[in-house]
Amino acid sequence: MSGARTPVGPTGPTERGATRQTVTIHFAGFNRAWAAWIGDRLERRGQRVVYLRFESPVDVPLADLLQDLKLAEGRILIVVSEWYFQLGPRTHEEWNEALREVVGPDPSRFAAVSVTTATVPSAAAVLGPVSLTNMGAEEAERRLLDRLDLPSEPLRETVAAARRGPRFPASMPDVWGAVPRRNTRFTGREDLFNDAYHLLSNAESGAGVVTFHGMSGVGKTQLAAEYAHRFGSEYDVVWWVNAEKRVTYRRQLAELAPKLGLKTGQEYGERLRTVRDSLRRGEPYSRWLLILDGADEPDQIWDLVPTGPGHVIITSRNPEWNEHNSRLLEVKVYSRDESVAFIRRRAPRLTEAEADRLAHALEDLPLLLDQTAGWLNDSAMSVEEYIGLLDSGVDSDVVKVSADFPMAFQTAWSILLNKLRETVPESVDLLRLCTFFAPGFIPVRLLREMPGDELPEQLARLLNDPLLWNKAINQLRTYSVVRLESHEVSEESVTSGESLYLHRMVHQIVRKDMPERDRREFMDVVRAALAAADPRRATDPDLWPGYAELTPHLKHADVLQSKDPQVQRLVFNCLRYMYFSGEYRAGIKLGERALAAWCTLLGESHARIWELTYHYTNLLRADGDYVRSEALGRSAVDRLREERGPQDLEHLRAAAGLAADLRGLARYDEALEMSQWVLAAYRELLGDQDSRTLNAQNNLAVSLRLLGWYKEALDVDKETMEARRQLLRARHPWTLSSEHSYATDLRMLGHYAEAESIQRKNVHEVVRAMGPDNPSTLRAEYNLAMCRYRMGDRDRSRDRGDGLQEPGSLLASVLERGERVLGETHPWTLMFATAQSCYAREHGDIDQARQLSEAVVARYEVMLAEGHPFIAGARANQALILRNVGEREYSHVLTEQALAEMARAVGETHPWTLGCALNTSALRNLVGDVEGAAQLSGDTVTRAGEWLGRTHPLTLSARVAHAADLRGLRDRLQAEKVEQEALSDLDATLGSTHTHTVSARSRNRPYWDFEPQTI
Structure with missing residues (x-):
């Protein structure tokens, strides 16, 4: 046993009304929140409290552990729960025998409170536990004090308000979001919990960040979830975020805004900024816990990790988080005692010796222990037979997939898949479908939204029969293959399996172990599901969250190898979304891969290649890579002119892009000449009011402005702005861009007040449409600042009264x-x-x-x-x-x-x-x-x-x-x-x-x- 606080002073009297006594609280780590609340209630009434977390090493007789407990000071208060009696694990028979032997002769030294409604050993009655469940904090405190013969009169207000104590454990934090359900089989890790708790509670404001890091399957996510449940009562806000991708992280953190009661618009970028500011200031809540799960790429999100008075827990395979204001705690495989305890809880039919042999064979990896013990408990197979299968190898083609995976993992999974096939074969089909999405949260609802007549016969029944669907999901849940927790859908949707969570290790091994025919068929289904979910309008900011959800899955569905026009259209729209939303680098990676794949798949002169080149060069140019963009653009212009002639629309679009590249390279005269020619051609082919003509007109104004012809640029931009307002909606990104350009021209001409007025309105609209951190928003706010700067508005303290900064x-x-x-x-x-x-x-x-x-x-x-x-x-x-x-x-x-x-x-x-x-x-x-x-x-x-x-x-x-x-x-x-x-x-x-x-x-x-x- 170990104590979190050193006992102080002699044992005091225990009679009712005593002014001072020592109470030793004995608890399972799982019930730390109850121990903290009980101790706080007692300390407020002047009692001395000692905390002892119960440890139950299996090599020490239980009676000896209880005898040692009697060496503690004062009254021994046991927090009774099923967790307390399961440590070791110990059987009820062991407990009954030990309680009769040790507590029976001297029950006055012990007292107990019960925080469970589960069955406990019958001899626990000797402890006289009083139940604290199913009641409010006031009644629970009264019962606690009565059990310890302490006065229960209300404290004076000044005493009660002197400090802020732990929340009553039976009450939830005010905000609780997306935390996975508590794992009732969670085992061990007490040292990690203690280290994390003390690092966070002793951290200065802004520095309360801890990272659980370790290899795949070691239990980082389960550890973080258990921490949230175990210590959640000490927080007002507990919020869980999937941090595998920057876009997903931003959206999920932004979803906290309405939960905090923050007044923002609907756009998640604006919400994100407001949430981060609220957490930094600690208003309206200063006691918050944010958990960032699966943050394996610190460079992607470290700059978005909130600071402030609250705490952040990160789970990651990447130890580089120590370079980003985080303390590292390594999560290793289970110790052998933890493995044995976990296996016996997961598979009660196994003996301690069998659990030890199984743990050794599976190398103490928690994920593998969970999955294997789960089905082995229901199987007639002995541990020896199973280990024999592991040693011989079910699959002769077992290849080590990753340095992260123990060699036994592949073989163990072959056994598990065979078990699934024998019971609910459709569960294997569902699992294989999931591997063509990205690992992590998988929106399988997209599969169920597909028209049934487009599905292969093998999958149609699974996806169209709700009973079979639920049966397959429940089978996967039973063996811990998937989780049902998801931030993206309601609780009702989660229970019906609309979104699943699949671990990356499982994802990789299942995808490898698949017949080629199934691979092709299942991949086509997922590609079709993604294409059907395409919002279709990449320029509409309201639809960007939909694209943010789809883009992580493109790679795993291998969409770039599809010749389906709808799938290829999805790729184009995702590239456009990345361009307009400012996700330039992700877009460049996708564009680069797509260009290489499609040149091979379709041929270098295919029409899709020219459209792809257009989107790809847009992204390169937006990121400032003018040299590469110009080289690609010029090649496309030359080829298209040669193949289709100068008046071809595809050629004109490529030429317009090339003019932009020339502007980036400061070849302004050439750019102007090309811009003028492109505009004239568009006008002749499409007329003045086509959006492509207006785009060319906009680009002409840019060339004029760069050459210093501000008045001429102003006239062109004004005409373009008015036409776009008529042709497109007022908040269309191109309309807003024209307003920005017009205000810039006015500023360049020295019309500062007029420019500031237009730009102020433009900023308001851009923020509403695009969000606060979109590149277009940054450019708009920059121009507003420059307008005010040129107006002579340089007083830092001046209150403008319009909500915008000086x-x-x-x-x-x-x-x-x-x-x-x-x-x-x-x-x-x-x-x-x-x-x-x-x-x-x-x-x-x-x-x-x-x-x-x-x-x-x-x-x-x-x-x-x-x-x-x-x-x-x-x-x-x-x-x-x-x-x-x-x-x-x-x-x-x-x-x-x-x-x-x-x-x-x-x-x-x-x-x-x-x-x-x-x-x-x-x-x-x-x-x-x-x-x-x-x-x-x-x-x-x-x-x-x-x-x-x-x-x-x-x-x-x-x-x-x-x-x-x-x-x-x-x-x-x-x-x-x-x-x-x-x-x-x-x-x-x-x-x-x-x-x-x-x-x-x-x-x-x-x-x-x-x-x-x-x-």
Whole structure:
């Protein structure tokens, strides 16, 4: 026996009304929650409590264990339950004999409370147990105190409120979600429970994360489930999440929002953000337990693990969680004593010696022990015969599937499958069907929703006959082959087998052990089920959860080897979903595999290949891989033009994609020419109002904007936006994108207030339609922050009253989410980082500004070809930071270099070049080259006026700068004239209180920030 708390002081009197006595609570680990609650009730009344968890090693006589218990201090209070009497395991006869021998002569030392309604040994009556079941906490406490002869008057309110104790174990947490049913055969693992409990309870806020890690089949999930049941009464919220895939994890965690009473929209991304924020703040609940099951890829979800005052338990095969703020607890195979105890509980007919031999043969692996002992108990086969089968091998082709699997596993499974075939052969068919879904939660309801006339004869009866279906499922449950718990469906659906949980080990071995004819037939059925479940509209955010459920199963159904047009259409729609929802990397992996498979399956010139190339290059481009995308796109354009002619719609779509690749590579003139040609062709073939024409029109505006033709881009974007509003619904992703582009054009032209108004509305709609962490949402919020930044709205404390953040915090939020959702090197993330660096520079955080700026420059230099304008622009921004920290000479050299590179890249009159010139003239002035500064600023004024107009903010900044350079040349009259005219135009254009106007009146030299653009 071991105590969780050291006894203190001498044994006190036990008479009713005694002021102080020691009570030793003796309990099975399974009943820890009851022991904690009882101890808390007693300590509140001034009693000294000692906790002793009962251990029952089989090599020690039970009577000796009870005699040792009498050495404990004070009154011994036993928490009676079936678990207490099953430890060892011990028979009722053993217990009756020991209780009569040890407790019978001295019953006054013992007391008991019963927390079970199950049958217990008859001699337990000597303990005088009082039942605490089927009643409320108040009555249970009264009975407990009465049994110990303690006063039961209510405590004073101040005493009762002094601390918050454990929840009454018979009451559930306020929120309890998707936790698997308690395994009544759970055995052992007490040291792991103790270690996990103490690590979590002693952790500081935000650090309460423990990972159970170990090989497949070792019982990590069962351990986590038992922890939830055993300690759940100490929490207000217990929530279970399947964490095998990022998309599934995000959706299931988001489902916690309504349970917490959080007010959010229906989109799961918005719910996810709200849930994480609620858990972090501990409002409305600070005592929460989140269990992330099957998180084998930390890189996929570590950034989404909530922090805060609650606790997180992770189950994983991957020990790399120790690099992500988690303490590791290794879950090994059972100890031999645990194996024997478990087998005897699972198969009571086996003796201890037989259980020991079986455990040795099965290498103490819990999953295998559970499945084997389950059917062996119902079989006439002896343990010796079974072990003989294991040794000889039922299947001569037994091959070790994985390093995770013991060799005995394959053979044991062959035996089990034979047993299933003999009893309910349809259960084997169902099990094999499941292996063509991904392991874990399997939506078998998709099979039952298929039309019956499309099913093979072998499966039609199983899937159409509810009685046979339930019989097959119950057979699999009996032998622990599947579980019925699922977060995705209601409890009613679970009990009817609408969703099953299949362990990855079982999944792999069953899939291997299958006749080839069945493999082909069953795979076709699952493919058809997945295709039939296709929501069909990948651009509709409301349908994204459906695609998120389907995509994990594509690989296991081997859909890429199917020639069925409906299955291939599902692949296209999943790729489109991944593109619109921002799951770029997963989409690229699928696209890459599909292209390789279909080129072999269909031939390189098949029509499906061109459509696949289109979706694949979209994903590559969205992830910033312009080189690969351009190579694939150009090859497709050339082949299609040659085979079908320039007016072919497939060729035009490929050409439009190629123009986008050219924009990514900064070949803006070529992109413009191609965009114009594609638009003209679409108009001729389809008319002005076709969605494909509008897409081409949108792309033309992007090319114009990148070339600095902001007014022309504005006109095109406005026309596209109005047409999309008519043709598509207002919240269609393309409509929202047009609104964003229109607001961006307005901002580039200096119409900041109008741009901010449109973008504010756009953000509201994008968040509702796409969710808070969709890349389109991040881009929309970024543009809103930039609108407010350019408006001069830089006061961190200003309350806007519209629920949106001021620009600094909004930029920081967008950057943080961009790094998490898109990755640190994604083009949009670098765009966000550039803006945050500029903002930090202007608000005094020069260290953050420099760190971000240096990272952006370094990443652009690696990712982009030398001479790319983004590299020149990033260096121009870096020069401003160097100027601010006093490195004038280096800053001057860098800004001159940036100006020359930018001019070569986009021409001397491009707004980006004019901005670089504005900064360079300032550095020339600062290092004493006054004449060179005046010459450059004067030229910049002329070019900016011609390109952007006299009152564009960049032109106005150049005019203010030129006035400063004229003063440096001591041409005061001309300087005064230029300055006054510029100030007058600033007042009229931006307003007298705008930051730029106020700064110009104070004769602070203006500057220009380079801002990367989307392509």
